[in-house]
Amino acid sequence: EAVNLDAGVSFVLSLSDAQRTILTTETGWTQFFTEETFFLKCVVQRDPAKWTIKRKKDGKVETACTAYSLENIQKCSFISPSVSHSGKYWCESESGECSNTLNITVYSGDVILRVSPQPLSKGSTGNLSCAVRHNPNHTCGFPSIQNVVYFRNGLILHNQKNSTHDEGHFKCRVNYTLKCQKSKTSYSVESPDILVSMTEQIPSLNLTVPSTP
Numbered sequence: 133e134a135v136n137l138d139a140g141v142s143f144v145l146s147l148s149d150a151q152r153t154i155l156t157t158e159t160g161w162t163q164f165f166t167e168e169t170f171f172l173k174c175v176v177q178r179d180p181a182k183w184t185i186k187r188k189k190d191g192k193v194e195t196a197c198t199a200y201s202l203e204n205i206q207k208c209s210f211i212s213p214s215v216s217h218s219g220k221y222w223c224e225s226e227s228g229e230c231s232n233t234l235n236i237t238v239y240s241g242d243v244i245l246r247v248s249p250q251p252l253s254k255g256s257t258g259n260l261s262c263a264v265r266h267n268p269n270h271t272c273g274f275p276s277i278q279n280v281v282y283f284r285n286g287l288i289l290h291n292q293k294n295s296t297h298d299e300g301h302f303k304c305r306v307n308y309t310l311k312c313q314k315s316k317t318s319y320s321v322e323s324p325d326i327l328v329s330m331t332e333q334i335p336s337l338n339l340t341v342p343s344t345p
Contacts, residue, residue, distance in 0.1 A: 152177055153231040155185065155223045161246035163237050163326070165265050167212045172196070174206035174223035174231065181206075182226045189219035196221055213238050241265070245304050245323040262304035262323065272310040275319075281305045301325040 158171040174183050185208045187196040197208040210217055217238045223231035242265045262280050282289045284300045305322045 153183070153223055153225075153229065155221060155231045155234055157234065157236075159246075160259075161248065161261070162234050163239065163244050163246050163263075164213060165244065165263075166214055166238055166240045168238075169209065169211050170213065170236075171210070172208040172221060172234070172236075174208075176204050176206070176223070178204065180204055183223050184225075185221060186224045187219045187221050189216075215240055239324065241321075241324070242319075243304070243306050243321040243323045245302060245326050247302070247326050247328060260302055260304075260326075260328070262306055264306055264308060264321075272312040275308040275310055278307040278309065278318075280307075299327070299329050301327050 154175045156173050156175065158173060164170045172185055174180065174185055176183055183206050185196040185206060187194055197210065206223065215238050218236060220233050220235055222233040244263050244265075246259075246261045246263055248259055260282070262282075264275050264277070266274055281304065283303050283305070286301075303323045303325045305320060307318070307320045309316050309318045
């Protein structure tokens, strides 16, 4: 289970043509913790049973999972995934047609930066959001978030609106405490870097970083 903090970064791009077959995640992001169940959906115009969700890992292409059809959707579930479930995923028809690809990453750490599927293109809305792993069996309970700091290319995005046309490496740092019985422990943990990339026309990114989530 994860504690998702308020999104600190958002950006909107102009219109573009939609693909006929689209692979999406139910959550809208592509970064997950180990043991955090996630779902992939292949949305097609017709005959979803003729499509399969594929994965490329270490240069090998394989069927990602045993999917089931529901109306115009092929759906895959990944229960308690491990780091080995990271890879490039896409929908593929019996005739060899392919959808967009999603780079799914499964992390074993305690803090991750969730990002909209990459690369961002015209017509999409993107968000960056920090998440902290929570173990429901932990006697300390939920983490108490003190503050969240976002970075782009190593520089802090201050608590004000910013604008940039640049792609870049983003990460977040979370300061939080865990209270276990009578003791309280403070933590300061950073997420791994994630490259935010875009295609075609690049608009302004409107960045808002909250002082507290």
